[in-house]
Amino acid sequence: MPRGTIRIGVIGAGAIVRTRHAPGFQAIPGVELAGVCNRRRDSSARAARELKIPKTYGSWEDVIQDPTIDAVLIGTWPYLHCPVTLAALDAGKHVLTQARMAMNAREAQRMLDKARECPGQTAMVVPSPYGLAGEEFIRSLLKKGFLGQLREVHVDGLTDELADPATPMGWRQKTRYSGFNMLTLGILYETVLRWVLPANRVLSYASKLIPERFDPETNKTKPVGTPDTVQVLTTHEDDSVGVYRLSAVTWGPRTMSVALHGSEGSIYYDLLKNEIRGLRRGEQVPKLLPIPDSMRGDWNVEADFIAAIRGERPVTHTDFATGARYMQFTEAVARSSRHQVPVTLPLREFSNPSL
Template structure:
């Protein structure tokens, strides 16, 4: 029912929750952010005071006992996503879970299985927003036949800084917290499959160049999550894809995406400008992307709309999250074994 009241509880209120989810929920009529549980009571109170949230809980367990809450937004690091999702669903609450979905594919599969046992509840993963404004435009060019048959995809996501040995330790460098997730690889893979389709086979090489970092106390901590990765993929449609993600490419040209087809080519630059050309053209030409055709962030609106029965979850359902977690895990398995890994796992 439109505008049906929905009370949301926050578990974890980091930067993305504060910058994206809270403002997003606050724009939806009939939605109240009613409670928060953060890493400490103090940090929870700070968030509550900043955003006028009436209830602060000292633990996520206490928050989930609040029967007045209809839905939970999980904003913790990936290592807690499975535990919190399963507990929230068991308590009969809708779940919006921060990306990446989990630390590995088995945890993600447990989350999907639990959501399927409660089909009356909405389960959504926060999507990759990297290419939102051009996804529909790319798909239109492909559907209109500009490429012909898709043959190859090249994705480069390159930082512009040099290798940072001994730099500060971020949670993304900690395998206990992040799992198999590597840099922004899963985020860009999720974006790619919207227009190029899923991988069915993966071969990868990875490298840890910054082998240690410094924690908050200045102590050295060994790092095992790669800072440079090359992935070759066989896609379900028969095309091949090459994905390179790196944090060691000082002074690089940045991000660059190419889609090569039997009859045409598409190029997406680092500013999300799309150009294309067909057989017989001498160069690529700009493809206009009018603002009214661009998809914009509306994750929280989609979540509430699904709870109210007004729309399905598109960005991003749990089954898609399981697939990108399988891809992510396959990259590490391939890099460690030197073998090609078939998907699904």
């Protein structure tokens, strides 16, 4: 099978699956999208027509049980990522699951443990797309000592997507679908982990500034489940410190950035424009640092997954160990905010998912 046709079963065919994953897989020789299961039979049939997939299934369990399926693409909301992954790995399938990895750290650890029990199967999480273009270039700057000793990490993710109280509640604001995932916290932490050592302590405050929204699913106004603003202070394994500012209720243009400040200089990465600027000690104005073409990265999710299945290279973006790490961080932030105490990482125990 690794050198022959790889037949993929799709569970959940939302926008990202349709616009990115499906075209990506269909462009790879020897890969076939063999079947699809969506939330309802009619949407499964519609996705099959649009994506030219020959078969539909009545349930995700049917996809897992089909012996002709070699790998599973999980494009559902996070509440199904763990059960589908565990079943797929048990059935001998390779797994690519959408981010965020799971609902909580306990689920993520179960997925990681199961993947380690199945070393012959590829288990991969769709990576954060932010920072891929400049990832290698920033690594080269750090290796050359551009920053010196890292002192501070500043991470911003600001948008007005939820600033209007009339904006309806989406699935991301419902904990039964999204779990501890909140705003772009996990995706930005995953991005930062490409350059910075993991956090070993967090102190956070998360709030629902607009506590209720209209829920189209129930046609009622209901309490919101996840925060619309999150502030986090971190310490890291190299004694550097960090601050995360995330909000979906700030008016104005969307911003998403990472700034690394060291003893000898600073690096500023605009993740939306893929622009990197830097300055050295004694300079006042950051200068544009163009990403060399030879170092510019890109979205290679589908090709990376297939290459890992075929044994051509290991998973780097993103393996289950990295996914479990950012899920622990997200849960630590939720715990710290809930109890208003610092939380140490890695977590020593996993809380009840209903925390």
